[in-house]
Amino acid sequence: MLRLRASEIAAAVDGELHGDDVTVTGSVETDSRLLTDGSVFFAMPGEVTDGHRFVDAAIAAGAVLVVAERPLEQDVPHIVVADGVVALGALAADVIRRVRETGELTVIGVTGSNGKTTTKNMLQAILEQHGSTVSPVKSFNNEVGAPMTMLRIDESTRYLVLEMGASIEGDIARLTAMAHPDLGVVLKVGLAHAGEFGGIETTTRAKTEMVRDLGETHVAVLNRDDERVRGMAAATRARIAWFGTDEGTSDEPVALRASDIDSTLEGTVATIHRGDETWRLRLRILGEHHVMNALAALTVADALGLDLDRAIEALGEMARAERGRMELLEPGGGITVINDAYNASPDSTAAALRSLAHMTRQAGRRSIAVLGEMAELGPHAVEEHDRLGRLAVRVRIDRLVVVGEGAKPIHDAAELESSFGQDTTWVATADEAEALLRRELVAGDVVLFKSSNVSGLQPLADRMGGR
Known part of the structure; x- marks a missing residue:
């Protein structure tokens, strides 16, 4: 994370600072076992336990500042906030704002019912060739995991890739308001988590929130093969970059298209088209469905003006999508x-x-x-x-x-x-x-x-x- 004083953090999270105005030089953590010298510990109530019980362990591990929902008895600088989750998001938004002011940060948001983690990993493989890239550990994509990813950036970060998941309507809108993505990717709308949302139409509205909130200078990277994603074009002001397996229309041409898709136990292959140009994509990742994830990542690279030969080569070198995923x-x-x-x-x-x-x-x-x-x-x-x-x-x-x-x-x-x-x-x-x-x-x-x-x-x- 950025080097910040406790008073700056208190202002960002609308909290009250108790103790010295120390300087934070380490990471922000919600797990006391991950703390190192100079870190911040967010002590938050959880479903299983209460983070306030681990303040002593956090101090012993090197935390110089604690953010808590009540005043602490321990002799450690701490900031008292009304809601730890809200405070975490506010700090993440402040850090992104600061990095944008001092660096050349590009933020890419990825949502969809399936494929977010694989696409995130593909983007990491492509973008890290061109600059310092931060992306989620595993599939951290909720109201806690996404801000934790945002807080890993600093002035040197060139690209930030975020998974944006949701369990209720409004979740993705809140994450979008924190990160303000420059590019928003929507992969697919399906029945994943449909029980939480209450149905496919509610899921569609939730997945639309990111592209709805993109600005005119931003890019919406949309899956033209998915009918519900295709309908999101009407909800965004952003420039649309389509990807899919058909050529689109004269009014809505597809930026990148895949054909000749095949998968064996040795990997997955496809031909990638950009107008009259073609490339052969060879993935070590199993499953034809991963070609659409690759198309999404390559469309982001294309929208950023990055070399597609290098991007396709990077995807071919990936040994797997993620542990436990094909x-x-x-x-x-x-x-x-x-x-x-x-x-x-x-x-x-x-x-x-x-x-x-x-x-x-x-x-x-x-x-x-x-x-x-x-x-x-x-x-x-x-x-x-x-x-x-x-x-x-x-x-x-x-x-x-x-x-x-x-x-x-x-x-x-x-x-x-x-x-x-x-x-x-x-x-x-x-x-x-x-x-x-x-x-x-x-x-x-x-x-x-x-x-x-x-x-x-x-x-x-x-x-x-x-x-």
Whole structure:
């Protein structure tokens, strides 16, 4: 973070400073275990514990300033605020303002129901070739995680890439007001988190908030293939840079287009078009759906005037999208594991199943899908799990193992869709799934693990992958 005095931070967060006006030289943290000398500790109440309980640990770790929601007994400079989360966001907005005034900061916001983390990682790989780039750790994209990413910048930062997630309407608008993105990317609108939003139309409104609040000098990077994203053009004042798989129209030409998309167990390929120019994209990342994420990242690079040859080369060097996201593991014995169990939505799970079926048919290998619950679907949960069970049969997945009560409609639907139901099994726990797989797997099998993180399949995928 920027070097700031406690009084400057107090002014930014509308808080009351108690103690000396110390200078902060370290990072801002909400976890006392991450603190180093010169850092700021935000002591905030949480769902599991209260950050105020860890003030002593924060001081011992080197924190020189604490931001708290009540006066502290400890002898440490601290700022008292009404709401720690609001204060964190206010400080992030102030730091971005200061860096913009003294540096050449460009902010890129990325939102969408699927693909945010992969696209963020792709942008990091491209942009870091051209200047100091800050992007989220893992998928920090909420009211706490996004400001924490913003607070990692300093005067030397050239690019800031932000994931913008939401659980209710207004969340993305608040993040946009903090960061004021120069470019806003919308990847896709789907049923991820639909239970929290209450339906697809509410999700669409929430994802529209970023492009709605972009200015006339900004760029909205929009997926022309997604009908709901396409409709966002009417909501923004920004210049639109379209990406997709069709050529667009004379009125709405596509900036970058992909064709000849194919995916194997060795990676994913596509031809990228910009007018009459073409490039061959070769990703080590598995799954045809990642071509759209690559297109989004390349469209940002193009809008910034960066060299596309270098950008495409950078994407080709990426070993994986992210841990637990279509990650290829080779445990030995001729078995291949694809760990995609960090997160799941109906769209991403369907894409993973189609990719598995396509890749294994090309390679002449047996496909096995181990599926857990997709969380946060609300009233759509049974219907969407049912739909995926039928899809698994229709794309000819050879063996289906369904784990957990919440995912059981996948198994039930697959049994009904298939002739005899002999290729699908439901088990209650990951341990049962592991025992079944260790009995059944043979050389040549390709096993996909796909679920929301709360289902607990990622550790199983890691074990089965030999990690």
